[in-house]
Amino acid sequence: MAPKVLIVDYSWSQTTAQLATVIQQVTGGERLKLTVAPDTFPTDMYATSDVAKQQLATGHLPALTATLPSLANVDLILVGGPVWSGQVATPVRSFLQQLVDFKGTVAPFYTDAGTPGGYEADFASLVPQATVKPGLGLTASEVAHAKSAVTTWWQGLVAAK
Template sequence: MTKKTLILYYSWSGKTKEMAEKINQEIEGSDLKEINVAKDAFDSDQYKTNDIALDQIQGNKAFPEIQLDNIDFNDYDLILVGSPVWSGYPATPIKTLLDEMKNYNGELASFFTSAGTNHKAYISHFKEWANGLNVIGIARDDSAIKDWIK
């Protein structure tokens, strides 16, 4: 039996959205929700956005508020979280999401899209941010999806 699955994603450029939609088609009956932030939260320039995110992470620790439908996370057996990689970190709206999920009892996995190669840093930072949550896997793109939904 397939786990009841929710796919949550934040996409800055559209690549993570494309991957999330592909995964949603691969998992029968899964729900798909996009994580949004205020329009002025980040810049349209990738490098300026990266600087904003690094300041949020290393400087002021003020992560962006997210806009997401009211979801009871515990209605799901498995939640997949999609994110781009920003300087080795998940996009900062993911930190806000994971903080909101602190009482989630099911399984959590992350997929990411990246033009770079700093995947090990992403994995460790995601696990750190998901402190206390049951992280069963982290993978680039949709390569581990079939394992996660078994």
């Protein structure tokens, strides 16, 4: 029996959203797109980075405008977002804070400019109560041809269950 999968993603530039679409096609999972208020982040990447760093420094993470569905029957949550300064993007951090009672399995997927830094370790530290599986990280140029990488990653996740 295939696991019940929830795909949750935040995408500032739509690159992670493109990867999430491929993941949904391969896994058949339900998808939740994380959103924040329209004026939360600037349109400039460097200015957005400054805002995110300030959010991290103050602990004031952005409020999500998407509603989390029931996780009662979810076997696996695939959580995607961009890498910001080698860390989990602040909207994704906001989501992960909502998983405090989720003791199931999660796996990150992420997009980066070629330097993921300590993304997966940062991700795992944010959900210590869950079982964290290896993630999938791709650059923007790799996302256009992601199906093979996603399929291999997914097969590894399913085989590990």
